[in-house]
Amino acid sequence: IAGVDLTVSPTKSFSTAWALAPLVTSRQLEELHHRAVSRMITYLETQAFSRVGPGGVRNIEARGLVIAAFDHRSTRAGDPDLHTHLVIANKVQATDGRWYALNTNLIYKAKVAASELYSATLEACLAETFGIHFVERTTGRGKRPVRELDGIDPALNQRWSTRRGQIEHRRDELAAAFLADHGRPPTEPEMIALAQRANLETREAKHELRSRNEQRASWRAQADKILGRHGVEAMLATVFSQTPAPAPVLDASWFTRTAELVLAGVEARRGQWQEVHVRAEAQRQVRTAGVRAGDLGDVVEQLIGRALGRSVLLTPPSDGIQEPSALRRLDGSS
16 A cells, blocks of 8 residues: 555534634634644654564564645535544654555554544643533444534534535445345444445535635535524634633542543453553543643553553463563563
């Protein structure tokens, strides 16, 4: 492959606020999005490795990743949807200066933890910069709740989810056909495959290019039809005039309690787990708790250490042989 494309998207309510806020505020929101994307990239670069030798026996550390970032402002249907595509090149430079293929398995394995880091960082920055609060809204049976900006009218989120509606409608049609053909409902992996097929089958050609000002004017007109006269101003005043929530007291009891929540979270969804699964759950817990952006890194690492310390290690015990430095990573691990 030539590379890997990861799409970084905030919640719909964030894009709604970004589309309708005064331009100065809108640009501030965009900058916070970029700040969260940058922190996500920093984490992904810790997963920059290549496998070389017979059967990929050598796991070689690389000097970061080569990434191009592309910002998009809307969906194919023209709805506001600020998101960033990260195109990661399939070549990395090892510490010996040579270039090798990227071990993409590690990137894919870490992408959920990276996504949760982005969300936690963005939410913390929004709370600190604007005092914004968040509410959890359920999206469907078996799915995690989505944390949306408190005060954004759900009717706008619904209006500007045209692509989601198209995909879900076609997915449901395909699921009904699957049931008729096979005599049973599709499994979860089969539903994911049907959703991907529905995405492709309902994909429209991209609309004509529009400037930022043209897009904002169109989105404002659509919002005025839904919220009525002065409705947008009233909604934005509610979103951006909230009193910031107090930061949690990060004492020993907080870490003990939150580490238990992290473990409960991974236990509820899997019988065994790795560090990336614990990391993703720790990011969710610190986001819900309202940990400040500057504390996220240290707090998450402590929670991971506590959660893994209470987990049963399933890897084989050490054979007592110490690996030479050539078989160790830069941090000294095997």
